[in-house]
Amino acid sequence: MKTYFLQFKVIPTTDNEKYHLAEGAFASCWVLENNPETAVTKAAFQVSKYDWEIIGLDLSPIEVSEEHFTQRDIGLEQFRKAQTDGMAIVYMAWARDKKTSTGPITLKSSYKPDIQGFIKEQKKQKNRGRCLHFDAGNQCQEIISAHSIQKSRLLLAISKDGHVYTLSSEVSQLNKSMGKPTYQKKGINNLSTFLGFCKYHDNELFTPIDDQYLVPTNQQVLLYAYRSLAREIFIKENVLNTLRHRISKTDHPFIKQYCEDYKSGTEFGFNNLKRHKLLYDQSLKFNKFDDVRYVLFLSNRKPNIAFSGLLYPDFDFMGNQLQHLGNHKQELELITFCSAPMSNGWGYLFSWHHSSSRVCIDFMRSLATMMHDGHNVGDILFRMIILNCENCAISPEWWEALSETQREQITAKGGSNALPFTPMKNTYLRDGLEGISGWQFDSVISSMD
Numbered sequence: 194m195k196t197y198f199l200q201f202k203v204i205p206t207t208d209n210e211k212y213h214l215a216e217g218a219f220a221s222c223w224v225l226e227n228n229p230e231t232a233v234t235k236a237a238f239q240v241s242k243y244d245w246e247i248i249g250l251d252l253s254p255i256e257v258s259e260e261h262f263t264q265r266d267i268g269l270e271q272f273r274k275a276q277t278d279g280m281a282i283v284y285m286a287w288a289r290d291k292k293t294s295t296g297p298i299t300l301k302s303s304y305k306p307d308i309q310g311f312i313k314e315q316k317k318q319k320n321r322g323r324c325l326h327f328d329a330g331n332q333c334q335e336i337i338s339a340h341s342i343q344k345s346r347l348l349l350a351i352s353k354d355g356h357v358y359t360l361s362s363e364v365s366q367l368n369k370s371m372g373k374p375t376y377q378k379k380g381i382n383n384l385s386t387f388l389g390f391c392k393y394h395d396n397e398l399f400t401p402i403d404d405q406y407l408v409p410t411n412q413q414v415l416l417y418a419y420r421s422l423a424r425e426i427f428i429k430e431n432v433l434n435t436l437r438h439r440i441s442k443t444d445h446p447f448i449k450q451y452c453e454d455y456k457s458g459t460e461f462g463f464n465n466l467k468r469h470k471l472l473y474d475q476s477l478k479f480n481k482f483d484d485v486r487y488v489l490f491l492s493n494r495k496p497n498i499a500f501s502g503l504l505y506p507d508f509d510f511m512g513n514q515l516q517h518l519g520n521h522k523q524e525l526e527l528i529t530f531c532s533a534p535m536s537n538g539w540g541y542l543f544s545w546h547h548s549s550s551r552v553c554i555d556f557m558r559s560l561a562t563m564m565h566d567g568h569n570v571g572d573i574l575f576r577m578i579i580l581n582c583e584n585c586a587i588s589p590e591w592w593e594a595l596s597e598t599q600r601e602q603i604t605a606k607g608g609s610n611a612l613p614f615t616p617m618k619n620t621y622l623r624d625g626l627e628g629i630s631g632w633q634f635d636s637v638i639s640s641m642d
């Protein structure tokens with residue numbers, strides 16, 4: 194027997210008592226079967242037994258092996274479960290108001306998850322503003338909705354009538370796209386914002402990047418990295434608190450254990466984020482701006498995408514292992530990346546604290562090797578963002594001028610490395626999405642050791 198991985202997009206039926214709260218969910222299925230067709234039928238039957246209706250096959254069945262999930266705790270666990278039970282299914286739901294993923298939920302026929310309580314807690318966390326500035330204290334009176342992507346010169350520059358395209362899983366769009374998550378037009382005012390800084394500290398700290406073009410100075414690079422990091426800390430802390438709440442509210446032993454496992458993995462990533470933030474806190478506090486290292490690709494053209502994110506690089510651009518994300522005993526090294534407005538175009542900025550140089554330098558060297566071997570740097574950098582960054586905004590003018598096929602190719606890959614159990618191969622950064630971005634870089638500035 195082979196193991197197939199596939200994913201449905203589901204919505205709650207009107208019989209579902211949480212119908213008004215949960216807009217939809219991904220049902221990820223691991224199925225032990227002889228052929229992909231039977232795998233789909235078998236999984237569809239199982240999913241339909243609950244109060245959810247399948248609206249599309251989000252990911253067609255692919256044959257998977259254990260190695261697809263070696264870095265993914267949840268995926269690996271489900272893969273193994275399928276080997277003994279014949280099938281394993283994980284649901285990931287999101288709220289009706291906007292895309293707020295509730296994290297994995299596993300259903301058994303005897304169990305109805307308290308989605309209402311979960312979503313309520315998640316909203317509570319999201320709206321719990323706090324200042325993440327290294328010197329936060331009494332002066333942090335007014336928490337503001339801060340943009341994690343540079344707004345005045347970047348988001349605005351790529352927008353059209355105040356709108357951009359961004360990755361979305363809203364059902365109204367899914368129906369049009371046969372159940373696939375897609376890029377949807379949204380207003381830029383609330384896009385990529387988070388309640389992670391007070392007004393005073395946000396203004397005080399980020400002026401060199403909010404009011405000025407990227408030069409780059411070390412201080413600017415550090416600030417861009419700090420903002421990516423702060424957003425991720427804000428999000429991951431919310432996920433952890435929501436999981437803790439869920440664990441405290443459930444008596445179901447299977448769900449409890451499942452959430453505990455998920456929490457332990459999330460906690461590991463979060464603790465590493467906190468450790469990195471402390472390093473950056475110290476650098477900023479004592480103006481040690483040269484603690485940062487970076488590689489900046491400069492383009493004289495107009496930007497068509499704006500983004501900000503981070504990654505614990507597990508594999509380099511060619512597929513070589515850099516660090517083991519599943520080994521919870523080691524400290525993870527971190528790279529941040531973003532686009533930034535420059536006086537003569539825009540920059541694609543990779544940066545890291547010097548303590549992450551071991552992994553990050555190898556990561557950047559593999560990129561240089563790919564370029565040396567004739568791969569287009571624009572294609573490589575574009576692929577990296579589409580796969581690894583959900584916090585990304587696309588120019589409507591550019592998006593609407595793409596062919597239908599090109600948009601489908603991007604949508605198929607969009608954010609796929611962000612889900613904790615989607616199978617990814619070690620070579621996921623090596624190819625795909627060629628000839629789409631149109632990105633051309635004119636020079637590179639690096640402060641690598």
Ligand SMILES: [Zn+2]
Nearest residue numbers: 324333391394
């Ligand atoms: Zn503050």
